[in-house]
Amino acid sequence: MTEDAIIVGGGFAGLSAAMQLARARRRVTVLDTGLPRNRFAAHAHGFLAQDGRPGLDILADARRQLAAYGTVTFRDTEAERLDGDIDAFSVLTGDGERIAARRVLLATGFEDRLPDVAGLAERWGKTVLHCPYCHGYEVGGGPMGVLARTADAARFATIVSDWGGVTLFTNGTAEPEEEALALLERRNVTLRPGRVTAIADGPDGMLSVETGPGIPTLVRALFVMPEARVRSAIPDDRALARKETPIGPIIKTDETGQTSLPGLYAAGDIAIGAGNISFASADGVKAGVMLHHSLIVAAN
Ligand SMILES: Cc1cc2nc3c(=O)[nH]c(=O)nc-3n(C[C@H](O)[C@H](O)[C@H](O)COP(=O)(O)OP(=O)(O)OC[C@H]3O[C@@H](n4cnc5c(N)ncnc54)[C@H](O)[C@@H]3O)c2cc1C
Incomplete structure (x- = not known):
């Protein structure tokens, strides 16, 4: 048939x-x-x-x-x-x-395909998230992080910043261009250069995003566009x-x-x-x- x-x-x-x-x-x-x-x-x-x-x-x-x-x-x-x-x-x-x-x-x-960062994959869908419309409300505001994979992360970070304070981890990608930088500044997004080496549990249910030995940034959730x-x-x-x-x-x-x-x-x-x-x-x-x-x- x-x-x-x-x-x-x-x-x-x-x-x-x-x-x-x-x-x-x-x-x-x-x-x-x-x-x-x-x-x-x-x-x-x-x-x-x-x-x-x-x-x-x-x-x-x-x-x-x-x-x-x-x-x-x-x-x-x-x-x-x-x-x-x-x-x-x-x-x-x-x-x-x-x-x-x-x-x-x-x-x-x-x-x-998630970026190859220790501690990221096991938190996918829990505290490492793909979309603020799906899960941003439950995060309940900043501080939040956006992990860059490409230059588009700057635009993504400006959107996520409507849910609360955001740090954009550039993670070895190119610096955002002038226009994107100006928008990030207007949206109060903090830029954190350098490679993210690991994601770990921080105090009080926070995530610790590490950009070098002993340099943790604490966030409630980390957004990434894989x-x-x-x-x-x-x-x-x-x-x-x-x-x-x-x-x-x-x-x-x-x-x-x-x-x-x-x-x-x-x-x-x-x-x-x-x-x-x-x-x-x-x-x-x-x-x-x-x-x-x-x-x-x-x-x-
Ligand atoms: C962590 C996470 C959380 C999300 N949370 C939300 C949310 O809260 N709200 C929201 O709106 N969106 C959410 N999304 C997005 C949402 O999951 C997708 O947009 C949606 O699932 C897409 O639907 P789809 O039918 O295209 O594919 P899917 O829902 O992924 O379904 C595809 C199906 O095809 C099957 N399949 C694959 N290959 C084959 C094959 N060769 N033969 C037979 N079967 C096959 C798979 O097993 C699967 O069952 C989330 C995404 C992620 C990654």
Whole structure:
């Protein structure tokens, strides 16, 4: 049996797309390895009507609701390879199964590559954070830190400074340019040059950010914009067009969510380069609807 669509990735974008297709009574298989990007954080914030719930609980609810639609199948396995073309795609799963589909949607999310600083990775999603809109409110104000990875960190620091006092750790990146420096000054952002050598626990639940032996700066949280990689070999295998962003290349899509390979769609973080459940969900809805339209148009 050929599916109308295979969705690779059952995170916020993938399940949002699946919902639109399920409600159009289309046959959909969702392949999912169950590792959404925000799994390191105990709670997800800023998603309307779900504020403060664990991200995995939100996804489990979505799955339960989708399972009630008789045309949706879930497989807890990886999509290893995509063969074929529009109307005749086939996906090889990690279980060795081949599933045929007319359309495919990639919604695999990102894998974050954190800067190589001792003590950083184990605090990811807890006191080392990616986004002030998601977690800044809970931090409760300054002092906070921003760890630079590229020159874009200056802009990021000016935004984070709206939540409280910020120190920008340049960590070996180039000094911000004149205009950025002036804005940082207006926002009262302190610049701390030098490499960050380690992150450790400080007193009273603070983080100690070390830029040399015996030079700690105490902050309540450290924000970092990590390099993000698309979590699938399929875009490389199928030579999909990319678009450069400050966090790394994302998959280029047209206004319908279709990639450079006809019939293959992409949605969520990997297509918009953002890090926000609401953006990813909205993008998944759009791709699901447009993918559905393409099935109808192709049939006439
Ligand atoms: C630490 C942290 C905390 C965050 N907190 C918040 C928050 O509070 N609020 C907020 O709005 N945003 C938050 N975000 C951002 C949010 O996690 C992402 O924007 C959102 O998860 C993107 O949704 P997505 O569907 O694109 O990808 P994901 O949610 O990452 O889902 C992708 C899914 O695809 C699966 N997958 C990957 N490759 C394959 C494959 N080859 N085959 C099958 N399955 C595959 C993965 O296992 C995963 O289940 C946070 C991010 C981080 C890093």
